[in-house]
Amino acid sequence: MSIQIFGLPVSRGVAIGRAVLVASSRVDVPHVFIDPTLIESEVGRLLSARDVVATEFEVLKRDLPADAPAELAALLDVHLMLVQDEALVGASADWIRERHYNAEWAVSAQLEVLARQFDEMDDPYIRERKADLEQVVERLLRSLSKGKPSAVPDGGEHRDFGGDEPLVLVASDIAPADMLNFKRSVFKGFVTDVGGKTSHTAIVARSMDIPAVVGARQASHLIRQDDCIIIDGDAGLVIVDPSPIVLEEYRFRQRQSELERGRLARLRHTPAVTLDGERVELLANIEMPEDAPAALEAGSVGVGLFRSEFLFMNRGGNLPDEEEQYDAYRRAVESMKGLPVTIRTVDIGADKPLDGLSAAELRHESVLNPALGLRAIRWSLSEPSMFRRQLRALYRAAVHGPVKILIPMLASQREITQTMEHIAHAKRQLTEAGRSFGEVQLGAMIEVPAAALTLPLFLKHFDFLSIGTNDLIQYTLAIDRADEAVAHLYDAWHPAVLQLVANTITQARAAGKGVSVCGEMAGDPAFTELLLAMGLRSFSMHPTQVASVKQRVLRADTRRLAPLLDQVLYSEDPEAACESLLSQTNGGASPVARRA
Incomplete structure (x- = not known):
């Protein structure tokens, strides 16, 4: 009998396949495909x-x-x-x-x-x-x-694994470590019982450009191994054992989606310039050095966010040493062929815990709300040897191309001062050791309301700012973004969030400092015109989202958008106001976009 399960739509599209259940266990179970x-x-x-x-x-x-x-x-x-x-x-x-x-x-x-x-x-x-x-x-x-651990293939696309039929993954939750294993695997979609729109599972699913539904509550209990299921990533719907008519309808939608992807792919090498001649920088978010070629292939003009914490995960507590990190950062920089690479220092905690680390890490694990605990720069400052090791590797990688270092979750002068002291110390260590290193630009993530409200302090010390909208929304609205029980309250359109973002962009531009948005808002085409109206000219997103956002940029006229900004920011319903104003100002697609 066919059943329907509803959750949160987090990655668009349709996936059809046999269910693969990852069961919960009291024992930590690795999930890998063997050679x-x-x-x-x-x-x-x-x-x-x-x-x-x-x-x-x-x-x-x-x-x-x-x-x-x-x-x-x-x-x-x-x-x-x-x-x-x-x-x-x-x-x-x-x-x-x-x-x-x-x-x-x-x-x-x-x-x-x-x-x-x-x-x-x-x-x-x-x-x-x-x-x-x-x-x-x-x-x-x-x-x-x-016993001896399973033998795992050395990278590559695991598309020949798992049999001939398409597979979709169903789980109560998917650990970040498992997501690393699954990222290049056979799965065509994900369904989880828990999670929110910006939970780690959702972010990785979008980076893989595959449909996903999270927060589906009892999905892992209602779905059986090998059930035929449809994941409707647009509606947040999972259909178990669909009828032949429903199955054919969704197969038709799959074909239509593939045609649309083909149309967008034609924009790959088109410069991102608005109708009124404003050049816009579309950058890529990546998680491993191996993701860099996909960023280039998507037409991005650099890496706006390299999430270095993924080098630290799934290692059984053995942190990467300086040489291993240097090699990873160097490979990413060289792969981008002279384009800038922004590397965020390790940002662990909340939905990205590490396994079996130091006492400090164990303390962080015990916090009732990890999102408010020892995470990101707080953890780095509590582990000075680890932090300096990473900083040395980053500065050494800057010899091979333009590198920017991004510090996450800063909130106070004290943290800024401590961070700068560690940077100076790491550079002295390299000099004393006779190691070559390059100059970098230093940036701060604006993802805590305290930072957004004290911007002059950050603009004084940093070369650029990057707005992490995922956490900024979470902390502004007091919503745990990984908790499906309150996920419906997570609202990127909230006036407080939009005003903080707009004010950050305005102050950074007035100070002559670079500013970008690297959170999920940057890759959501629904926000493209609004961010352009705020003055944003640098967006960083998953490579799979670049084409969709570029299409909106090519059709936008910032001269017509900017005067309408206040009507959206101070509206009781900004989303509805934005849609209404865009419908009034839509002058049609650019010639390039129409040809595509």
Whole structure:
């Protein structure tokens, strides 16, 4: 029977495929696709773990004291039977062979299948055996975690993995570390129970240009492994087991979307200039050095945000050393072929935690609201050796091309002073060591209302500003952007947010300092004309969003837009006011855009 599940639309388009469930577990489970040549060795890992667990149960039963309850021995027999059952281990091996899952993922996937079967049993005694199954699986996972880790391919596109059918990922939530593994994988869409429009899952889905719905509450419980599902990323709708008519309708929409992408791709090498001759800088947000070629391919004129924290993730607590960071930054700079690269210092915390780090990091993990805890520049200042190591690597990379360093989440003079002291110290260390380094421009992210309200302080110390609208909205409206319970209150059109953004742009331009927007607002075409009216001439977004925004830029006339700005900023409903004014001022597309 077909069912519909509603959530938040966070990445547009339509995805159709078989559901792949990533089940929650009390044991941290890595989700990676293994190299096809190593399938049988991965099956061997699984079988070895089974044998270890079976031996554990046999030893436990053998060593039971004479006066132990008979029920305890019977329970161990049940667990031994479960771990040796082909429905668990044999079927898990099938997931490895057919989908190329690593062993841990395969066991978790099969647990999901069997748990659903137990839930549907009429006999309450049999239903309760699901707890035994979960305990056995937990032992299996722990045994696997102690052995040799799965072999993972060395980068590249994993499009040949997972079988022939399109796959869509369904999970309660997706950890940033897993998103790194999934980023170049076979998945055509994402569905999560939790999250908001600017949660990490949503941002990465947009960067991959694939449909996604988050905050879908019970999706991972209502959808089964291998269900046929449709993800409508425009409406925030997930359709499970669609009828043939609905399926064909959405396939038609997919084809239309592909045609539109083709039309936009023709603008790739067209300069972003408004109808009245204002040149606009469209930059790219990237997460790894390997993303730089996509930024160039999209027609961006530089990198406006390199999120360096992704170099620190999914490493089991082993932070990258100076040489590894230098090599990553150098590769990104060289890949951009002389175009500027803005690299943000590590911004961990909130929805981007690190695994198994220092005591300071562990303290940050325990904060009731991580968004207000030890994150971004606060964490860097609490870990001076780590911070200086990154700064040295950044300055060394500047030898290979234009580099800008962006400091996140600054809020006070004290933090600015401490940051500048660390920068000076790092440069002295390079000089004393005889290391070559280049000059960089220093920038501050404006993402805390305290910063937006004390701009002269920031303009005094920094060469440029970059407005991080995701966090600025979160902190201005007191909304945790990753919490689906309040996600409907997250409002980029709120007058307070728009006035802070407009004031930041105005003051930066008056001071002769560069200013850009690097949050999700920059890549949303609905805001393009409004930001242009505010005076913004530098937008930074995911490479997949560049063409859509460029189309709006080419059709805009800033001379007609600017006088209408106050009517939007001080309206009770800025979004409606903006739509109304644009409909009145729309003079049609530029000749270039029309030809496209």
